[in-house]
Every structure is written in C-alpha cells, then in structure tokens.
Amino acid sequence: MSASVKGRPPRVGDAPGFRRALIGVVLTLVAIVIIAPLAVIGYQAFSQGLQVYAAAIAHPDTLHAIGLTVVTALIAVPINTAFGVAAAWAITKFDFWGRRFLLVVIEIPFSISPIVAGVAYLFVYGLQGLFGPALESADIKILFALPGIVLASMFVTAPFVARELIPLMQAQGRDLEEAATSLGASGWRTFFSVTLPNIRWALLYGVVLCNARVMGEFGAVSVVSGNIRGQTNTLPLHIELLYHDYQTAGAFAAASILALLAVVTLVAKVLLERQGAGRARRGPALAAPAAAPKTASAEVSS
Amino acid sequence: MARRILPGFPLALGITLVYVSIIVALPLGALVFKAASLGFEDYWRIVSSPRAVASYRVTALSALAATAFNLVFGMALAWVLVRYRFPGRRFVDALVDLPFALPTAVAGIALTTLFAENGWFGSVLAQAGIKVAYTPLGIMVAMAFTSLPFIVRTVQPVLEDLDPALEEAAQTLGGSDHSIFLRVILPLLTPALLAGLSLSFARSLGEFGAIIFIAGNQPMETEITALLAFIRLEEYDYQAAAAIASVLLIAAFLMLAVTNILQARALRYTARG
Numbered sequence: 001m002s003a004s005v006k007g008r009p010p011r012v013g014d015a016p017g018f019r020r021a022l023i024g025v026v027l028t029l030v031a032i033v034i035i036a037p038l039a040v041i042g043y044q045a046f047s048q049g050l051q052v053y054a055a056a057i058a059h060p061d062t063l064h065a066i067g068l069t070v071v072t073a074l075i076a077v078p079i080n081t082a083f084g085v086a087a088a089w090a091i092t093k094f095d096f097w098g099r100r101f102l103l104v105v106i107e108i109p110f111s112i113s114p115i116v117a118g119v120a121y122l123f124v125y126g127l128q129g130l131f132g133p134a135l136e137s138a139d140i141k142i143l144f145a146l147p148g149i150v151l152a153s154m155f156v157t158a159p160f161v162a163r164e165l166i167p168l169m170q171a172q173g174r175d176l177e178e179a180a181t182s183l184g185a186s187g188w189r190t191f192f193s194v195t196l197p198n199i200r201w202a203l204l205y206g207v208v209l210c211n212a213r214v215m216g217e218f219g220a221v222s223v224v225s226g227n228i229r230g231q232t233n234t235l236p237l238h239i240e241l242l243y244h245d246y247q248t249a250g251a252f253a254a255a256s257i258l259a260l261l262a263v264v265t266l267v268a269k270v271l272l273e274r275q276g277a278g279r280a281r282r283g284p285a286l287a288a289p290a291a292a293p294k295t296a297s298a299e300v301s302s
Numbered sequence: 303m304a305r306r307i308l309p310g311f312p313l314a315l316g317i318t319l320v321y322v323s324i325i326v327a328l329p330l331g332a333l334v335f336k337a338a339s340l341g342f343e344d345y346w347r348i349v350s351s352p353r354a355v356a357s358y359r360v361t362a363l364s365a366l367a368a369t370a371f372n373l374v375f376g377m378a379l380a381w382v383l384v385r386y387r388f389p390g391r392r393f394v395d396a397l398v399d400l401p402f403a404l405p406t407a408v409a410g411i412a413l414t415t416l417f418a419e420n421g422w423f424g425s426v427l428a429q430a431g432i433k434v435a436y437t438p439l440g441i442m443v444a445m446a447f448t449s450l451p452f453i454v455r456t457v458q459p460v461l462e463d464l465d466p467a468l469e470e471a472a473q474t475l476g477g478s479d480h481s482i483f484l485r486v487i488l489p490l491l492t493p494a495l496l497a498g499l500s501l502s503f504a505r506s507l508g509e510f511g512a513i514i515f516i517a518g519n520q521p522m523e524t525e526i527t528a529l530l531a532f533i534r535l536e537e538y539d540y541q542a543a544a545a546i547a548s549v550l551l552i553a554a555f556l557m558l559a560v561t562n563i564l565q566a567r568a569l570r571y572t573a574r575g
C-alpha cells in the first residue's frame with residue numbers, strides 16, 4: 001500500500017509521518033468525543049448487573065414513558081411525512097409567488113432553540129396564551145398532555161422530510177409526471193406510480209431522521225409536557241427525572257434505549273445512503289438548514 | 303407565470319400552508335406578540351438585567367470556544383476521512399453523525415458522567431487541576447459535542463471535489479505542503495468552513511438538553527440563556543420568559559440570515575470552481 005490513495009502521485013499531506021500522526025490524533029479525539037459517551041452509557045446501564053437493568057426498564061414509569069414516546073412518534077411522524085410530501089410536491093412541481101419564502105419558512109424550526117419553541121407553544125395554548133382561556137372553558141387539554149407533546153415535536157421536526165425530498169424532486173424535474181398526466185393518469189396514480197418509486201429512499205431517509213428526533217426531543221417537550229411522572233413524561237424527560245433522583249442505573253438503562261435508537265438510526269442512514277438517499281442535499285444530516293436548492297439548472301420550463 | 307400542467311397544486315399547497323401556519327407561524331407569532339405587549343421599558347429592563355446579560359455572555363463565549371474547537375477538529379476529521387485510507391474509515395465516517403442522532407438528554411448525562419470528578423476523564427483532569435463538569439468548560443464540551451458534525455459535513459464534500467490539478471500545479475511550482483495548504487487549499491475551503499462555522503455557532507446558542515446536566519446552572523456563572531427562559535417560566539414569570547425567549551429568537555434569525563448569505567456564497571463559489 002502506498003501512502004496515498006493507490007495510483008496517484010503524493011498529494012499535500014501525504015508524507016507518511018504527517019499522515020500517520022494526523023490519523024492518530026483524529027482517531028484519538030473521535031474515541032474521546034464520540035465513542036466514549038456511547039460507551040459510558042452502556043457501562044453505566046449495566047454497571048449493577050443485568051437484573052437491575054431489566055428491572056429498571058420494566059419499571060411501570062419507564063414502560064409508560066416508552067409507550068408515550070412511541071405513541072407521540074406514531075402520530076407526529078406520519079403527519080410530518082404527509083406534510084413533507086405535500087410541501088415538496090407544491091414547491092418542486094409548480095411555480096408560484098412566494099415559493100422561495102415558503103422554503104425559508106419551512107426551514108425555520110432548524111434554527112430555533114427547542115426552548116423557544118416550547119415557550120412559544122405556551123403562549124398559544126397555555127392559560128396565559130392566545131387560546132388558553134377558550135380551551136379551558138371548553139375543557140380541552142392541549143398543554144401538559146399528549147396533544148401539546150405531539151405539537152411541539154411536530155414543530156422541531158417540521159423540515160425533516162421536506163428537506164430530503166425538495167432537492168431530489170427539484171433535480172428530477174417534472175418531465176416524467178407531465179408525461180404520465182398527458183397519457184391520462186390521475187394525479188394520485190402519477191404520484192404513486194411515477195414519483196414515489198423515484199423518491200422512496202429519500203423519503204424513508206427523511207422519515208428515519210424525523211423519527212429519531214421526535215423520540216429524542218427534550219427541550220421543547222420539557223416545556224409543554226408538565227413532566228408528570230407516569231403521565232406526560234416521554235423517555236428523554238424520564239431520563240432527566242431519574243438522573244436528578246440519583247437513580248443513575250435507571251437513568252442510564254432508559255438512556256441505553258435511546259442510544260440504541262441512535263445507533264439503529266445511523267445504520268439505517270448508512271444503508272439508505274448506499275441507495276442514493278441524502279445525496280441531493282449534501283450537508284449536515286439532522287439539524288442544519290439545507291443549502292438553497294439550485295433552481296435555475298434543475299427546473300424544466302414549461 | 304407558467305401554465306400548471308400537473309394536478310394537485312391546490313391540495314398540496316393547501317396542506318403545506320395550513321401546516322406551516324398552525325405548527326410554525328402561529329406559535330412564533332404568539333411569542334412575538336407576547337414579548338411586544340410588554341412595552342419597551344419593561345422589555346428592556348428584563349433583557350438587560352444583570353442575570354440575563356451574564357447568561358448571554360456565558361452562552362456566546364462558550365459557543366465561540368466550542369465552535370473554535372470544532373473548526374480545528376472538524377476540519378482535521380474531514381481531511382482524514384477524505385484524503386486518507388485506513389481501516390475503519392467508513393465506521394468513523396458514520397459515527398460523525400452520532401451527536402445529531404443521540405438525543406440531547408442522553409448526551410447530557412453521558413458527558414456529565416465522563417467529566418464529573420469521579421468520571422473516566424474528569425478524574426484524570428482533576429489531577430491536573432482542571433474542572434470541567436459544573437463549570438463553563440462543561441458548557442463548552444456539551445456544545446462542541448452537539449455541533450461537531452456541522453463543520454465536518456460542510457467541508458467534506460468540498461474537499462472531495464477539490465481538483466487535484468490545483469495542488470499539482472502548486473507542487474510543480476515548488477510549493478511546500480504547508481504553503482500549498484495555506485495558500486491554495488484553505489482559500490478554496492473557506493466558504494464551506496464559514497457556512498459550517500455559522501451553523502455550528504447557531505446550534506450552540508440554542509442548545510439546551512445536553513448543557514443543563516453538565517453546566518451546574520449557577521446564576522451569573524454557568525446559566526445559559528435558554529435555561530434562564532425556562533426558569534422564568536417555572537417561576538410563572540411569563541413576561542420575562544417571553545422577553546428572554548425573544549432574544550434567543552432574534553439571535554436565531556440573525557444567524558439564519560448570516561448562514562443563508564454564507565451558504566449562497568459557498569454555492570456560487572463551488573459552482574464557479
């Protein structure tokens with residue numbers, strides 16, 4: 001093996017000593033910064049043995065938190081997905097006034113602190129908020145209950161599916177759909193037989209990332225949930241509660257479930273990227289505003 | 303305006319607008335409305351109170367330090383992943399996204415345990431007299447962890463697409479590695495680096511979950527702005543919560559504008575190259 005990538009003359013930084021030293025330093029830092037936090041979760045979760053771990057997971061409050069987290073994801077993720085597909089269809093298949101502005105608005109939640117999102121929801125549905133008094137007299141509970149948790153989760157993940165689809169559908173243009181429609185296919189038929197097969201991996205990619213964020217969201221949910229043990233505690237909130245109760249083994253047992261979810265998400269991400277997902281938008285995956293899609297080159301003028 | 307050939311425009315745009323209005327615009331509007339209803343004097347009194355100003359300082363300085371660390375580490379990581387082949391490279395490449403995939407509360411308790419005085423790293427650092435957990439240094443560690451992927455993932459594609467001919471030309475002209483990196487490669491990476499820096503800094507300003515476990519949360523010393531907004535809320539001081547949250551909102555919009563400008567420039571730059 002030569003020092004550089006095979007068959008190329010040595011490039012900048014290919015001197016063997018420098019190369020080895022840099023790889024060594026970087027891998028050491030990766031071990032400290034990325035691997036150690038993951039390892040310490042596993043270590044702490046099982047530090048008192050398998051039985052304590054199993055008991056911590058099987059505790060009714062923990063099971064309830066897991067259930068609430070799953071229910072939240074089961075509601076928030078499909079709604080988000082429908083929104084993402086609709087937004088991508090509207091933005092990439094049509095030209096209309098305010099299109100670029102809409103793109104920016106969809107991306108806003110990425111830039112906003114989850115705490116700000118939570119506080120903002122309080123001023124809509126809380127007693128001191130816009131609709132609070134009306135909701136109170138109608139006896140509808142949104143805050144400190146499941147609807148509030150779902151709404152806050154939908155805010156923080158609003159862009160996840162749309163931003164995977166928009167660059168891809170932009171690049172694919174409108175030719176195929178226009179051909180299908182001109183041959184007499186209905187709108188739904190066109191979407192399911194022509195568009196969906198082309199975007200399925202990117203769609204799944206967006207759904208996987210969206211799900212990971214919904215299940216792990218902490219800041220926004222902690223404001224709107226009210227942290228009622230065994231009632232409105234999602235798994236991340238339950239971890240905080242156990243941790244501050246000095247139930248370290250329990251906190252890390254609960255944390256290990258979410259860490260496992262993170263690892264599964266990373267594996268799914270790698271597999272989906274092999275299918276070409278995530279390519280159209282080359283940038284940070286889970287939290288960054290996407291680079292503005294290039295419109296001029298990709299669009300088909302009609 | 304072009305003719306609309308494809309069906310589904312009213313439905314798709316309708317769903318999009320309803321969702322964006324209810325989920326995104328309504329709450330942010332309510333927050334701005336609440337903060338604006340304070341009146342300038344009350345608003346200013348709250349946002350310029352010593353405790354609030356101390357929280358801005360802690361948040362901004364820690365975010366700067368974390369971003370500086372990520373600038374160096376993130377660029378080295380991107381370089382190693384793109385330019386060198388070594389066993390485990392793909393594994394490390396996949397691991398880079400872990401800070402985004404790992405819920406922040408989980409990251410928070412993991413980092414706190416590692417850096418506490420009896421932790422794996424904390425015990426070693428304590429011998430050197432360095433305290434990380436429950437100090438501003440801890441805030442920096444949490445911010446650096448949660449925003450690490452930004453710089454790696456913005457620099458990586460640019461580094462991959464870098465034309466080897468540029469380096470070769472510089473090498474034929476007798477440039478040393480050091481000077482070629484500084485004069486040829488670094489300028490080409492700068493737009494992507496700046497975009498990554500602004501994303502990383504913006505994320506650090508708003509981070510909450512990972513920080514509150516490790517920060518110690520002492521008012522005036524290790525209390526971040528997001529936590530102060532949260533505390534005001536728990537004290538039922540909704541006006542103060544709205545005002546302080548609005549400061550974070552304004553900071554987020556400023557960073558969003560900066561990021562968009564930098565990314566547009568980065569795109570133009572790449573397109574030209």
